[in-house]
Amino acid sequence: MQDNGWKEHFKNRIISAEELSKYCRLSEEERAFFKTEGKRKQNGQSVTLDFAVTRYFLSLSDCGNPADPVRRQFMPSLSEFIYKEYELPDPLGESEYMVVPGLIHRYKNRALLLVTGLCAVYCRYCFRRHFTGRKKGIIGREELVNAVQYMEKHNEIEEVLLSGGDPLVLPDGRINDILGAIKSRLKKIVVRIGTRIPSVLPQRVTGGLISVLKLYRPLWIITQFNHPKEFTGRSMEALSRFIDAGIPVLNQSVLLKGINDNLRTLAELSGLLVKNRVKPYYIFQGDLAKGTSHFRVPLKRGLKLIDELSKEVSGIGMPVYAVDLPGGGGKVSLPGADMEKNDDKGFMIKSSGGKRYSYPDESR
Numbered sequence: 001m002q003d004n005g006w007k008e009h010f011k012n013r014i015i016s017a018e019e020l021s022k023y024c025r026l027s028e029e030e031r032a033f034f035k036t037e038g039k040r041k042q043n044g045q046s047v048t049l050d051f052a053v054t055r056y057f058l059s060l061s062d063c064g065n066p067a068d069p070v071r072r073q074f075m076p077s078l079s080e081f082i083y084k085e086y087e088l089p090d091p092l093g094e095s096e097y098m099v100v101p102g103l104i105h106r107y108k109n110r111a112l113l114l115v116t117g118l119c120a121v122y123c124r125y126c127f128r129r130h131f132t133g134r135k136k137g138i139i140g141r142e143e144l145v146n147a148v149q150y151m152e153k154h155n156e157i158e159e160v161l162l163s164g165g166d167p168l169v170l171p172d173g174r175i176n177d178i179l180g181a182i183k184s185r186l187k188k189i190v191v192r193i194g195t196r197i198p199s200v201l202p203q204r205v206t207g208g209l210i211s212v213l214k215l216y217r218p219l220w221i222i223t224q225f226n227h228p229k230e231f232t233g234r235s236m237e238a239l240s241r242f243i244d245a246g247i248p249v250l251n252q253s254v255l256l257k258g259i260n261d262n263l264r265t266l267a268e269l270s271g272l273l274v275k276n277r278v279k280p281y282y283i284f285q286g287d288l289a290k291g292t293s294h295f296r297v298p299l300k301r302g303l304k305l306i307d308e309l310s311k312e313v314s315g316i317g318m319p320v321y322a323v324d325l326p327g328g329g330g331k332v333s334l335p336g337a338d339m340e341k342n343d344d345k346g347f348m349i350k351s352s353g354g355k356r357y358s359y360p361d362e363s364r
């Protein structure tokens with residue numbers, strides 16, 4: 001892979017309906033999305049998530065087929081304007097835990113730093129859509145200094161998760177600056193980077209990037225593969241590059257209706273991850289982000305699928321099925337959760353803090 005070719009590839013992402021329709025036949029509904037979105041932009045109304053897809057990710061889809069599992073991940077639809085009354089602009093209540101701009105400290109020993117709102121592909125189900133694609137800049141020097149100072153004062157923090165957006169869309173130099181600023185002051189901190197790059201722009205995983213990341217080990221990559229179709233020579237090579245450099249890779253998937261919500265797909269996905277030396281870490285129940293109900297799998301169905309999956313795959317192949325409780329309850333593993341059915345509110349699920357949070361029953 002040519003080292004700087006990824007930048008061209010990133011720049012050449014498809015960001016308009018006109019360009020997209022050269023490759024995919026858009027349905028009425030899809031065309032209507034772009035029209036509505038254009039009008040909202042003109043009127044200065046708040047927009048949903050931006051649109052962008054890499055030519056690479058597009059090429060994995062069978063774009064003539066509206067049900068294609070890759071196409072559905074990047075293709076917007078009018079359903080994104082359907083808001084359920086229980087959906088929230090910030091479903092995880094992250095702003096409540098934002099201790100300094102960009103730094104979210106919810107769990108005692110780990111903190112999450114939002115370094116950019118940019119992504120290579122905007123996943124239509126993204127739960128952080130109030131931030132993703134909006135704040136397109138890179139974390140500023142002052143913000144970074146303040147975040148590092150906070151973490152220095154709170155020495156219970158053992159791990160920092162870089163997220164956004166996608167930290168690996170930044171140039172090597174900026175990634176080096178951010179990691180350098182963190183590690184020069186917090187020598188013992190473990191770094192995790194949450195990124196979709198291996199599945200959507202594997203060309204980004206260059207020798208140059210690896211040599212920067214290697215300087216900051218122990219460093220973990222948390223990637224996102226949702227469907228077996230995302231495994232290609234290129235993406236598998238990208239995963240190997242991290243792992244061969246002593247950078248372990250874990251995967252987080254999202255359980256997505258019509259994309260991976262069947263046993264065969266989930267079992268195959270798990271097998272491919274394990275064969276590529278990647279540990280399936282989490283599979284998330286859809287968060288209650290505004291305009292994403294068409295992607296959510298009803299909770300009871302999710303539980304049944306995951307129970308079936310646990311009988312099909314090995315221990316290392318089994319992810320934790322978890323939900324981030326709406327409104328700031330934090331993550332809980334669903335199979336073991338203390339859960340009650342309440343007819344008005346759906347499910348009342350107990351958080352690790354002992355409080356109950358409601359999650360809707362969408363099976364009706």
Ligand SMILES: *Cc1c(COP(=O)(O)O)cnc(C)c1O
Pocket residue numbers: 104105106107110111112161331
């Ligand atoms: C998910 C998350 C973490 C990491 O949690 P793990 O269970 O260790 O993966 C840390 N901080 C925030 C705010 C999170 O949402």
Ligand code: SF4
Pocket residue numbers: 118119120121122123125126127128132164165166195196
């Ligand atoms: S890569 Fe992650 S942050 Fe970016 S749109 Fe997809 S889910 Fe959201």
